[in-house]
Amino acid sequence: MVPSRARLRPLGTGDVRLVGGHWGEFQERNRSAVLPHVEHWVERTGWLGNFDAARAGGLPADRRGREFSDSEVYKLLEAMAWELGRAPDPELEARFHAIVARVAAAQEPDGYLNTRFGRPGQGPRWSDLEMGHELYCVGHLLQAAVARARTGHPDDPLVRVARRAADLVCAEFGPDGRAGVDGHPEVESALVELYRVTGERRYLEQAGLFVERRGHHVLDEVEFGREYFQDDVPAREAPAFRGHAVRSVYLAAGQVDLADETGDDGLLAAVVRQWRHTVSARTYLTGGMGSRHQDEAFAEDFALPPDRAYSETCAGVGSVMLAWRLLLAEGDPVYADLIERTLFNVVSTSPAADGRAFFYANTLHRRELGAVPDADEPSPRASSSLRAPWFEVSCCPTNLARTLASLAAYVATADDEGVQLHQYAGGTVEQELPGGRAVRLVVATGYPADGEVRVRVDSDDERPWTLTLRVPGWAVDGATLTVGGTTRPVGPGAVAERRSWRRGDEVVLRLPVAPRFTHPDPRIDAVRGCVAVEQGPLVLAVESVDVPGLDTVDHLRVDPSAPPRAVDGRVVVRCARVTPPEPGWPYRAAPPPVEARGFEDVPLVPYYTWANRGPSTMRVWLPVV
Amino acid sequence: MVPSRARLRPLGTGDVRLVGGHWGEFQERNRSAVLPHVEHWVERTGWLGNFDAARAGGLPADRRGREFSDSEVYKLLEAMAWELGRAPDPELEARFHAIVARVAAAQEPDGYLNTRFGRPGQGPRWSDLEMGHELYCVGHLLQAAVARARTGHPDDPLVRVARRAADLVCAEFGPDGRAGVDGHPEVESALVELYRVTGERRYLEQAGLFVERRGHHVLDEVEFGREYFQDDVPAREAPAFRGHAVRSVYLAAGQVDLADETGDDGLLAAVVRQWRHTVSARTYLTGGMGSRHQDEAFAEDFALPPDRAYSETCAGVGSVMLAWRLLLAEGDPVYADLIERTLFNVVSTSPAADGRAFFYANTLHRRELGAVPDADEPSPRASSSLRAPWFEVSCCPTNLARTLASLAAYVATADDEGVQLHQYAGGTVEQELPGGRAVRLVVATGYPADGEVRVRVDSDDERPWTLTLRVPGWAVDGATLTVGGTTRPVGPGAVAERRSWRRGDEVVLRLPVAPRFTHPDPRIDAVRGCVAVEQGPLVLAVESVDVPGLDTVDHLRVDPSAPPRAVDGRVVVRCARVTPPEPGWPYRAAPPPVEARGFEDVPLVPYYTWANRGPSTMRVWLPVV
Known part of the structure; x- marks a missing residue:
């Protein structure tokens, strides 16, 4: 991303190289494990095959996956493009081109490219802007092309495909076209980015139209209300990020891109205000955003239950994208603080140690030992204590892959x-x-x-x-x-x-990386009477596999007078085990006596590493004695 | 309900009369306001008109409402039947007969009766047992007929309609028929009840088939897993109520009915064990059940967040039905305790003071002043701090109506x-x-x-x-x-x-009805450091309309050393107002100082009366200073 008027300039691809250490290892794991894994699953699920079926006239009968499955292929291409820029490799290059060719072959003569709409037996083009994700898919196509252009291939076939798709969007949704927006923001930032690499001003103007239209009830009401896709109030009037967390932060990222290129200080100020509010009152200790499973959404201020933290991996990715844009625009290190926190505690948490399973949601408290997800079938989104190889809605693995491949950009x-x-x-x-x-x-x-x-x-x-x-x-x-x-x-x-x-x-x-206690704002009801332990940028957690004899970590109480210590390379806290009350009606006239049995040192692990040793219960926030 | 082998016998209709007082007034309100309101809305929404359209051949084009809308008409009929038994009235009787006639006219020659399936352009009969609610609708038809039979009309046309529908179910799903069950339990209890009033043993046997089949993955997997409709494990093996709360307690009620009639002590013991576990660990102070909005479901043990309490009105109704059956079977007053708690704090909470608006979900903590629901349009299910006149899924108003009309049965x-x-x-x-x-x-x-x-x-x-x-x-x-x-x-x-x-x-x-503090089990993370106030069977709450100068009740802290007092007919607690920390990252190295400004007496109201005076914030659980 090369914004025009920001305080700070991003460096070019290749200007930063990461070698070893936490992020170097994540990038290697991304290349050697995550990318092949994702390629395997987009083939296996037929999501890549949808493009072949489009070319062969086999749609809709042969279509597989949800309405947004095209975007996973594009995010894979984006990840491969960044990775090829980081470390060129003919074999990976060949895989990239092969996928691009299959995608390109499905593009229609007028530039339209989507396997879910527009054919006999499918909904007409642009007929379900609320939930159809057509423009969202275009957005990810554009982002993949931008990655390719930025890594030395401005005339790549993928860039040509993307430009034709963007041209069609401008023709359809331009000043004289359909006055619509997509139910899932994404194309806004992508259009500005494509403008940056191509100089084509129509793309920037189209992004502006999309941003300004939204918030005026331009979409039909859906079950979760118009707040779900930020069509409830205009951008400049919203007090905080709200509704679906990924949609909300993607939109804000596009708004900052737009404000940056157009000098729209009012729009930038609105996003800054919303960001500050959100970080003050709607963000988990990990940097995670979104606490509602029902609509994958932000809840009200200070409604941050650790045991129902949705904290979607994609919302973490989107939050990093947004904070990065704000950092460039404003230069304030607080944005880099949130990037660091989110990279170490959300983005790092999603992939398993072997890079072949992922968290979609990143809870801060797991109460029950979970079942082991099916290794051969896509999993539901937030159902287990363990990472799953793939999901029916599998936005997170591809989002992670493109983020890890482009990590150097944030340094x-x-x-x-x-x-x-x-x-x-x-x-x-x-x-x-x-x-x-x-x-x-x-x-x-x-x-x-x-x-x-x-x-x-x-x-x-x-x-x-x-x-x-x-x-x-x-x-x-x-x-x-x-x-x-x-x-x-x-x-x-x-x-x-x-x-x-x-x-x-x-x-x-x-930097002082001794472990430390962290105390929550008293308005966060769900963690009253608890402390967390952090070490440097890392949030720590207690996991039941480390506490012999306890299936649940819920029976531990921390001694807050004994600071956490590093002992033999592990962090420990002083805890008592308590005996829970007898079963029965759980509301009583007097506080039930809590019998604490001695104290012991209980080890903590970096939160991002949890759930790599089999089913476990886990807590980030620990009740004090 | 007249179970055969229970410890206690229910009294007959008319054996108990309620006069005035809390429940007498609720029954009057039900008759004068709720019933006409419900009639108005089932007409207005076209859900009753669906039966006319079925007769006239206008389906599916003219069909309105969700797949279960027929059941709302049946629950209205059940409510009217109980009400006619309680207080006969020719005008109400005529309204009842008019609706029965419209329903009966839609029944097909073989007894099938459902406006959503089976016609050209609709799904075939029984083609979506997971989510189609066909047998669920039959169940409510049977319950309406049982109410009519019990109130002196065993040969009513509605009873004949129900018997023909039940006969078809037995033919289709009998020992040699489809080995299916319905995704929403309801027909199980209804079949036993119809057996009780008709003596037709096939109905009992069919209920037994439905109960025994479930839990063996007889339904297809749905998004929320098989736990959602209790098809995950067989009835006798489940440790607690789980999945969708209404489905879970309805099923358990049918299981007790079945166990009672067949002498199946093992099945009864399983339900008792599950009930005890659920009441110990998965039930709100109000008696409310279900804390997950996403799937309207029970969460893990002790995951009982007050601000996301779903506590669906219908789950409260189902819990009363279940506890009543267990009370009859076992004779233990603890079941009547839960009935009392649930009637006063869930069932009483749903209707507005004027009987023309309802809570679908019954949260225990409202953080924000809500918008006023649309008086002319159905509302989403759990979106406002205020009661709504009707819902897109409107199971609760009719469930409330039938419960209030039959309240005397529980005395x-x-x-x-x-x-x-x-x-x-x-x-x-x-x-x-x-x-x-x-x-x-x-x-x-x-x-x-x-x-x-x-x-x-x-x-x-x-x-x-x-x-x-x-x-x-x-x-x-x-x-x-x-x-x-x-x-x-x-x-x-x-x-x-x-x-x-x-x-x-x-x-x-x-009975000692002085107000008292109540303390939660320490395992309920979400209310750690809080107390509630109860008075007799009533849960009390603080509402912002009673605290001048505060939009949010979240800034109050209770002095736990000062017991709640009754002053001039109101209950008050001694509270300080605290100043929240400055905006900023809400996790800090030291607990932020909480500055308390003096103490004042803050009035509480019975929880069931809240939100009758305009938008308000509200808490049941109050943090202590």
Whole structure:
């Protein structure tokens, strides 16, 4: 994404390389396991075959999957495109082209491309804007093409396919066309992005039409109300993100893209206000968004039950996309704080350790040992304590794949004065600043396990520039910065060092990653009387597999006077086991006596790693004694 | 219902009359407001007109409403039948006959009666047992006929219609027929009840087939899993009620009916075990059942969030039906305790004070001032803080109507030794005991506002018999019984007095109805650190309209050291108002200071009366300071 007027500029593809460590390993797992797994399942389910059937005239009889299944193929293509940009590979390139060819063959002469609508026996084109996901699918097609264009292939066949599809959208939904929008926002951001890589201004204007139309009851009412797809009130008037969480954050991302390209400060200010409200009152400790299973939606302020946290993986992806755009637009490190939190605790949580199963929803409290999901069949969305290989609605694995492949994009930015590091991962950052000042940085860190981040200058131009580091919001006490042999305390926010850097100069940021208790806002009823444990950017959790003799972690009570400690590489908290009351009517005239049996050290694990050792119960929020 | 082998016998229609007081007024409101309102809406929505369209050959083109809309007409007929039994009235009788005639005219020659299936352009009969609700609709038709038969009209045209429908069900689903069950249990209990009034044993046997088939994956998987309609495990193996709450308790009611008639002690024991588990761990303070909006279902044990309490009115009705059957079968007053709690706090809560709007879901915590529901259009199910006149799925108003019209049935029972009073309401109870001992009791009480219940003997036969009174489970301290001038303390459970009663003898039960704090089981995470206030059988609530200057009741904190008090006829609790933390990331390294501003007396209202004074926020569970 290359916005025109933002405070900060994203770096180009290839300017940041991640090597090893948490994110390097996730990227390797994405390439070696997630991508082939996703390819396997889009074939197996027939979702890719739908394009072949379209070409062969076999639709609708041979169509498989839900109305949005085309988009999974596009998200796979996007993931492959980013991955090819990260690490070219002829074999992967061949797989990419083969899929593009099958998709392209299904495109109709006028540019229309969707396997679910428009043929005899199917609904007419654009006949179900509320739930048909046609424009949503176009949006993901465009995003895949943008990824391809950004990674050195602006004239790729996929880009041509996308442009023809976008041209048709502009013709159909333009100023003189259908005054509609899609029930699932996505095409808005995609059109702005396609404008950025093609320069075709109609795409930007079409995005503007979609954004401005929405909120005026342009869609028909659905079961969950117009709030579900943000058609309840106009963008500038909404107080917070609301309705379906993924729809809401995707829309906001498109609004920021649009505001950025058009200089619409009012629209940007509205999104900023909504973001602040949402982060204050509608966001889980993990960064997860959406607490309602029924409509996969945001609930009212402070209705954040850990045991019904929906916290959809895709909402986490969308939140990262949105916060990134706001970071570029505003430059405020709080956006990078949420990106970090969400990457480590939502995006990292979805994939299994082997990269072949996924969480769709990311609960913060699992009460029961779950069944093992079927390895050979798609699973329901939020039904087990264990990750599933695929879902009937399988948006999350592909969304994860494209996010992991493009992770490097979120690490650093530049402006005319220098380079900003927002996320800490081992690797390199290169950028040419105005005036031809070539900057190269080598980052060495064991973060987040280790709080030390060493940034070494690996370039020779000694004209001054500014290196800016983010001290995370959680590092309220104890962070230090060492530059030129001098160490000073630093607090949350942006820390800038401007100087004539010489090759070999080193800046060391030391972040306090001792485990710590975290206390909730008293308005969050569902976690009253509880604490969580965090360590650096990681939310920790207790899992029953680590507590011998207990099937449920619900019988543990934490001693809040004993801070969590790191012991032999594990974090432990001091807990008592309590005996629950006898069965019977659970509401009594006096508080039932809670009998605590001694205290013991109970180990915690990073939340993102839970449920990799068989069925387990789990808690992030722990009641205190 | 007249079960054959139960411990206790229900009294006949007309044996109990309720006069004035809480329930007398509800019955009057039901007759004067709810019944005409329901009639109006089943006409207006076309759900009654569907039967006319069936006769006229206008289906499916002219069909209106969801797949179960026929059942609302049957539940209305059931309500009218009970009401005619309670208080005959030619005008109501004429309305009843007119509807029966329209229904009967739609019945096909072989007895099939459903406006949604079986015609050209509709699905074939019995083609969607999972979600089609065909047998469910038959069940409600049978229940309406049973009500008519029980109230003195065993040969009513409605009974003939029902028998023909039941005969077809037995032919289609009998031992040699389709081995299916309905996705929504209901017909099981209805068939046993029809057997009881007709003596036709095939109906009982058919109920047995339906009960035994279920749980063996006889239905296709649906989105919410087979647990949704209790087809996951056989009846005898399930540990608790689970899945869709209404389906679950309706099924259990049918199982008790069946066990009772067949002497199946194993089946009865299974239901008792499941009921005990459910009441211990899956039931709200109000008696409400079901905490998941998504599938209107029971959640895991102790997952009872007040702000997402679904607590569907129909689940309350079903729970009363079930507990009543268990009370008859087992004789244990704990079942009557739950009936009382559910009648006062779920069933009483649904209708507005004017009887023309209803809660479908009965939340225990409302966070936001809601919009006013549309007075002229059906509402979504659980979308507002205010009651709505009708719903797209409108099972609750008709279920309420039939329950209120038949309330007297739940008041008293008899056995060979005497009469048992289970619920306290002003009125009369008559019963002829074995040997021709005619018993008549006059009950005078202002219960539940007043804890004094005076039971006067109004009959002359002086042969001894036993009067048994229930001391509610909540009356743990302070209840007394006065008999023959002697007063003694009594505790929760059944209190029996056997003697030669003479006309004018009086027994006075005094129940302690001072307001009291109630504490939750520590495993209910969602209400940790909170207390509720109860008064007699009533759950109380704080409503923002009673707290000047506060839009939200979420900023109140109760002083748990100051017991609730009755002041000038209102109950008050001592509360501080707290200032919430500043907006920002809501998870902090230290608990945010909670600044309490003084203390004030905050009035509470009976929960069932809330939301009758405009949009309001409301809490049952109040955080302590």
